[in-house]
Amino acid sequence: MSTVTEFSLGKREQTKARNRDAILSAAKQVFAEKGYEAATVRDIIRSTDLASGTFYNYFKSKEEIAAALATDAAQRLQPILTEHRKRATDFRGYLDGVFNAYFEFLIEEYSIEAPDGRRVMRPPATQDVTPAQKAVFEEVRAAISQRLGKELPAGSDTEFITAAVTGIARNVGLQMLYRKPQDTAAAARFAVSIILNGLPVEERRD
Amino acid sequence: MSTVTEFSLGKREQTKARNRDAILSAAKQVFAEKGYEAATVRDIIRSTDLASGTFYNYFKSKEEIAAALATDAAQRLQPILTEHRKRATDFRGYLDGVFNAYFEFLIEEYSIEAPDGRRVMRPPATQDVTPAQKAVFEEVRAAISQRLGKELPAGSDTEFITAAVTGIARNVGLQMLYRKPQDTAAAARFAVSIILNGLPVEERRD
Amino acid sequence: MSTVTEFSLGKREQTKARNRDAILSAAKQVFAEKGYEAATVRDIIRSTDLASGTFYNYFKSKEEIAAALATDAAQRLQPILTEHRKRATDFRGYLDGVFNAYFEFLIEEYSIEAPDGRRVMRPPATQDVTPAQKAVFEEVRAAISQRLGKELPAGSDTEFITAAVTGIARNVGLQMLYRKPQDTAAAARFAVSIILNGLPVEERRD
Amino acid sequence: MSTVTEFSLGKREQTKARNRDAILSAAKQVFAEKGYEAATVRDIIRSTDLASGTFYNYFKSKEEIAAALATDAAQRLQPILTEHRKRATDFRGYLDGVFNAYFEFLIEEYSIEAPDGRRVMRPPATQDVTPAQKAVFEEVRAAISQRLGKELPAGSDTEFITAAVTGIARNVGLQMLYRKPQDTAAAARFAVSIILNGLPVEERRD
DNA sequence: AATGAATGAGCCTTCATTCAT
DNA sequence: AATGAATGAAGGCTCATTCAT
Numbered sequence: 104m105s106t107v108t109e110f111s112l113g114k115r116e117q118t119k120a121r122n123r124d125a126i127l128s129a130a131k132q133v134f135a136e137k138g139y140e141a142a143t144v145r146d147i148i149r150s151t152d153l154a155s156g157t158f159y160n161y162f163k164s165k166e167e168i169a170a171a172l173a174t175d176a177a178q179r180l181q182p183i184l185t186e187h188r189k190r191a192t193d194f195r196g197y198l199d200g201v202f203n204a205y206f207e208f209l210i211e212e213y214s215i216e217a218p219d220g221r222r223v224m225r226p227p228a229t230q231d232v233t234p235a236q237k238a239v240f241e242e243v244r245a246a247i248s249q250r251l252g253k254e255l256p257a258g259s260d261t262e263f264i265t266a267a268v269t270g271i272a273r274n275v276g277l278q279m280l281y282r283k284p285q286d287t288a289a290a291a292r293f294a295v296s297i298i299l300n301g302l303p304v305e306e307r308r309d
Numbered sequence: 310m311s312t313v314t315e316f317s318l319g320k321r322e323q324t325k326a327r328n329r330d331a332i333l334s335a336a337k338q339v340f341a342e343k344g345y346e347a348a349t350v351r352d353i354i355r356s357t358d359l360a361s362g363t364f365y366n367y368f369k370s371k372e373e374i375a376a377a378l379a380t381d382a383a384q385r386l387q388p389i390l391t392e393h394r395k396r397a398t399d400f401r402g403y404l405d406g407v408f409n410a411y412f413e414f415l416i417e418e419y420s421i422e423a424p425d426g427r428r429v430m431r432p433p434a435t436q437d438v439t440p441a442q443k444a445v446f447e448e449v450r451a452a453i454s455q456r457l458g459k460e461l462p463a464g465s466d467t468e469f470i471t472a473a474v475t476g477i478a479r480n481v482g483l484q485m486l487y488r489k490p491q492d493t494a495a496a497a498r499f500a501v502s503i504i505l506n507g508l509p510v511e512e513r514r515d
Numbered sequence: 516m517s518t519v520t521e522f523s524l525g526k527r528e529q530t531k532a533r534n535r536d537a538i539l540s541a542a543k544q545v546f547a548e549k550g551y552e553a554a555t556v557r558d559i560i561r562s563t564d565l566a567s568g569t570f571y572n573y574f575k576s577k578e579e580i581a582a583a584l585a586t587d588a589a590q591r592l593q594p595i596l597t598e599h600r601k602r603a604t605d606f607r608g609y610l611d612g613v614f615n616a617y618f619e620f621l622i623e624e625y626s627i628e629a630p631d632g633r634r635v636m637r638p639p640a641t642q643d644v645t646p647a648q649k650a651v652f653e654e655v656r657a658a659i660s661q662r663l664g665k666e667l668p669a670g671s672d673t674e675f676i677t678a679a680v681t682g683i684a685r686n687v688g689l690q691m692l693y694r695k696p697q698d699t700a701a702a703a704r705f706a707v708s709i710i711l712n713g714l715p716v717e718e719r720r721d
Numbered sequence: 722m723s724t725v726t727e728f729s730l731g732k733r734e735q736t737k738a739r740n741r742d743a744i745l746s747a748a749k750q751v752f753a754e755k756g757y758e759a760a761t762v763r764d765i766i767r768s769t770d771l772a773s774g775t776f777y778n779y780f781k782s783k784e785e786i787a788a789a790l791a792t793d794a795a796q797r798l799q800p801i802l803t804e805h806r807k808r809a810t811d812f813r814g815y816l817d818g819v820f821n822a823y824f825e826f827l828i829e830e831y832s833i834e835a836p837d838g839r840r841v842m843r844p845p846a847t848q849d850v851t852p853a854q855k856a857v858f859e860e861v862r863a864a865i866s867q868r869l870g871k872e873l874p875a876g877s878d879t880e881f882i883t884a885a886v887t888g889i890a891r892n893v894g895l896q897m898l899y900r901k902p903q904d905t906a907a908a909a910r911f912a913v914s915i916i917l918n919g920l921p922v923e924e925r926r927d
Numbered sequence: 928a929a930t931g932a933a934t935g936a937g938c939c940t941t942c943a944t945t946c947a948t
Numbered sequence: 949a950a951t952g953a954a955t956g957a958a959g960g961c962t963c964a965t966t967c968a969t
Binding site: 530531534565566568569572 | 932
């Protein structure tokens with residue numbers, strides 16, 4: 104009826120989009136709070152103001168919405184990681200970029216408002232690795248492969264290295280989430296330093 | 310009747326202990342196979358020759374038996390770790406001992422016989438950190454604290470270091486479980502080397 | 516605007532009639548395919564190009580459209596039956612006419628194209644006798660009453676006779692629908708012969 | 722504890738048997754009232770004083786209990802029919818025996834107490850023929866085949882005859898159920914007479 | 928009118944837990 | 949204590965129907 108109409112969606116589309124978002128974000132919250140297995144579709148719709156049946160207008164099942172969430176997250180993370188790999192001039196720079204990106208992603212994605220107001224991370228309890236985790240893993244593995252025979256010795260055990268790097272990412276990231284303030288840069292610096300130099304141990308002979 | 314009672318009391322206690330063990334070990338297997346959420350009490354008692362009601366003579370709930378299992382495992386692990394700490398003469402030796410012990414523990418505890426004959430790990434799907442994990446974390450943290458100002462610089466971030474070490478333990482351990490053969494010693498060597506020296510990267514100036 | 520309205524009113528009515536027919540015929544097909552209970556309103560509207568809400572502009576419920584269908588069918592059948600009664604000069608002729616009419620009606624009404632190309636009957640699964648069945652029943656009963664004291668002995672049990680006649684109609688009709696080709700004339704001839712003469716049994720004394 | 726114990730089942734077994742029977746008879750009633758499709762498992766358990774879950778201790782599904790009921794009914798009917806065939810010396814005697822048996826079976830099986838106290842038949846609304854119906858059909862067909870070339874002309878259309886006979890059985894049986902008193906013998910006499918002699922029509926030439 | 932998303936009662940089923948035996 | 953059937957809350961999901969657009 105006015106020019107605005109041309110730019111805005113119809114009311115129906117607006118509602119649809121709003122509902123879809125409400126469901127998605129409720130699901131994210133609920134999954135974070137109770138874990139994928141323990142979370143129920145009813146939990147999800149109960150934390151929206153929608154009716155139970157409405158859920159199924161948007162997602163076929165709990166599985167589907169979980170996939171949607173995970174894919175979505177991974178799709179936001181992956182290009183950032185890849186970009187870092189492309190832009191990095193050395194391995195240290197790459198690692199630093201990747202850790203920073205991942206830690207920021209964690210804050211956005213998995214830290215949730217606890218009842219007491221604190222932001223707490225509850226990583227997805229799915230047994231199976233989430234797409235986001237897989238994305239990091241694969242990206243890091245690719246980066247490491249690229250460096251083999253260059254900065255990294257040819258015979259390196261790529262999988263163990265990847266495991267170690269992502270293990271550090273996971274746990275240091277978790278630790279960072281519990282801290283106040285959540286200092287991603289410091290955490291990244293620490294992680295990179297461990298990976299490249301190890302602990303600054305003075306080996307003794309006693 | 311009295312003497313009989315005395316004898317059968319002994320027998321009863323035996324039976325009780327045997328039943329409790331049967332339930333615990335069935336639970337361990339079932340949790341490993343299906344994960345905590347998916348596992349049902351029925352699954353557990355079905356893998357024993359007991360009746361469903363009997364379960365509740367020994368454990369109040371599925372939650373309680375899970376806790377019992379976890380505590381139990383932790384209680385077996387902890388003294389080993391502590392022993393290593395006491396016996397170790399240097400940090401490298403300590404780390405090596407701890408990783409070896411932990412990786413062996415993993416094999417015993419979480420790897421299960423898959424239908425295809427492979428041994429697969431299904432770490433407990435509980436969201437909350439397991440007692441065993443907590444035990445490792447605390448032990449390692451204690452060991453690190455002990456070294457502060459000695460092999461480790463005084464101002465070190467104990468928690469980040471612990472996080473990194475346990476993250477590596479977790480992921481490298483997982484990786485090891487997937488391999489054939491499961492070489493705990495090699496995995497431990499790798500983990501220790503990363504922690505003490507970092508990746509053997511030749512930093513370039515390009 | 517007024518003239519336009521007059522024209523579009525005409526169009527509207529056309530559309531309404533067309534929609535109603537579309538829904539009715541979709542329903543007929545769907546009921547035939549899946550049976551009344553299994554058929555859903557969604558199934559019905561899905562086989563039209565209308566929206567689900569539109570269904571309720573035409574029919575109050577699934578029940579109502581089923582009734583409409585049945586009534587509709589009965590209303591087409593009834594005059595034919597009545598006509599036969601009026602035109603018939605003797606009972607045999609009447610029966611023959613009625614059976615032929617009924618069997619043809621069955622083919623039109625309940626036989627559907629199965630996926631394998633065969634035409635299969637799926638009689639309405641409603642428990643309650645359909646209007647068409649009732650129509651036949653009443654018509655036949657009327658015809659029989661008319662003949663009482665004439666071709667039929669005065670004391671005859673009209674209801675039992677009607678039951679027998681319609682029972683034969685029902686089952687022989689069904690049988691005919693399963694055959695290929697569907698020979699209504701032969702089926703009618705058989706039915707009439709049974710009713711008038713019974714089975715051609717040679718009673719024996721053994 | 723007493724001799725009685727030897728003859729009676731344990732209390733548990735008694736309860737089990739009673740529950741199973743309660744469910745079966747509730748199901749019979751509910752199926753009769755609402756038809757197989759419309760009936761729900763909840764309807765069934767709601768008409769017992771058992772809890773919803775209990776149903777599934779006895780039957781896996783609605784389908785299974787329906788099968789149990791149908792099989793059961795058919796298994797009671799079939800031997801009676803077969804016996805009649807064997808014992809009958811002529812076709813008339815056979816038919817009379819079978820109709821009597823079938824009508825009595827109907828009363829036992831499908832007539833239910835209506836809210837108004839009348840006993841009403843509501844034959845199972847399943848689309849697919851019930852085992853009991855199939856039993857009758859097959860039995861009658863067998864009997865007819867046996868008579869072919871003897872009392873029945875060799876070229877007879879067995880299927881049409883069977884259809885006619887069972888159609889009469891069905892509808893006359895229904896009619897009988899609606900009457901008070903329910904006179905199976907009279908109904909059987911009528912049915913047999915129709916089948917063997919047809920209606921007592923005086924064919925006229927007018 | 929037509930639309931189609933929203934609604935919510937209700938379905939089938941599972942399963943932790945209780946309790947009579 | 950052991951048993952195992954009974955319980956009933958809860959879950960995932962469907963679908964007739966309503967209602968804002």
